[in-house]
Amino acid sequence: MTKPMVLAIITAAIIVIVLDQASASATSANTSANALVTYIFGDSLTEVGNNNYLKFSLARSDFPFYGIDYVNKKPTGRFSNGRTIGDIISEKLGIPSPPPYLSLSPTDDAILKGVNYASGGAGILNDTGLYFIQRMSFDDQIDYFENTTKVIKAKLGEEAGNTLLNEAIYFIGMGSNDYINNFLQPFLPDGQQYTPEEFLGVLNLKLAEQFTRLYLLGARKMVFHGLGPLGCIPSQRAKSHTNQCLHQVNNWVLQFNTKVQRLINVLNLKLKNAQLTFADTYQDVLDLVENPTIYGFKVSNTSCCKVDTTVGGLCLSNAHVCDNRTEYVFWDAFHPSDAANAILADHFFAKLFANPNGSVATVPNHKG
Secondary structure (H helix, E strand, O other): OOOOOOOOOOOOOOOOOOEOEOOHHHHHHOOOOOOEOEEEEOOOOOOOOHHHHOOOOOOOOOOOOOOOOOHHHOOOOOOOOOOOHHHHHHHHHOOOOOOEHHHOOOOOHHHHOEEEOOOOOOOOOOOOOHHHOOOOOHHHHHHHHHHHHHHHHHHHOHHHHHHHHHHOEEEEOOOHHHHHHHHOOOOOOHHHHOOHHHHHHHHHHHHHHHHHHHHHOOOOEEEEEOOOOHHHOHHHHOOOOOOOOOHHHHHHHHHHHHHHHHHHHHHHHHOOOOEEEEEOOHHHHHHHHHOHHHHOOOEEEEEOEOOOHHHOOOOOOOOOEOOOHHHEEEOOOOOEOHHHHHHHHHHHHHHHOOOOOOOOOOOOOOEO
16 A cells, blocks of 8 residues: 555544643743643634644635634634634633634744644645645644644743643644545545545545654643544535535444544553543534524524535635525535534533533543
8 A cells, every 4th residue: 555645635524732731830920820721733623823823834824714703704714604613612711712822923922822833734644735835734733732832841941941841731623624625635645545445544544643752742621622523524515416525424424533532542551641532523513404493593504605626615706695694504615604603612621621611621621
């Protein structure tokens, strides 16, 4: 079997926030005891503007109508008409949404309070998103996080820095892009050279390496957000003659989720003091799609912004946007609307943040 030349993506997935009760020793560097710290790793579902700073990136959303329902109704680089799930969870925790890493100076004190590394077009595999010219893969994001850990230790000292890193909780949302704009694209090599099982194996091995690398950098409590039913997003439904969910795609997603859960169980046994958690929200998203009226939505099979899936599926500035945006589950061909993100964030928060003070109810081998 030849080595992967993995290419491309633009969507999905989901959320990675790091919460931490910083130790008293960390207070000497402009952070307070018990302050919640959030570090976000992910793709376009959780990006808040990193790609704005990548001059040649084609995976960006810093133009209207993105942000039409955000603060000041301006685009920020979020792939939504409003907030991401990460933004909403930060609101629930009573803390600011972490700024994009590329917006900060390398030694900015803000890194002690939280950073968002997410990048539209990012994937587990480094070649995912290649045709977007510039994007930050998961490996790239970990590279930047490694820089962050060095600055933290320089500011706080080795011991206090390690304490902060060990106590942080890392939420990771990756993998959607590796399928939607890579394996599922007929003009890219991976879908031709790998069977679904082989491709899943490639993803799993790479993800194991990335989890381990984060662990070696000090991460102990990592929460991986499983993939949702990708076969039901508008860009995939458009491939069906009857505009139905693609069940084969959803089956592959379920296999991916199962494989990652098993990987997490193994790593919890192998890595000392590791507390990896799998957050499974597949059914929550599927229920939102299949039973939208229960949650106050009217449309779940197409997007509010009338997109052209043949040219990417983003909400371009000349597109028509629906007026009743709170009635649509999807904003564009890939991403949930602000209203849908609010529902999903509620579910995610209830499963992972059991205590009112924002401490996270995560335990090894826990399935969200």
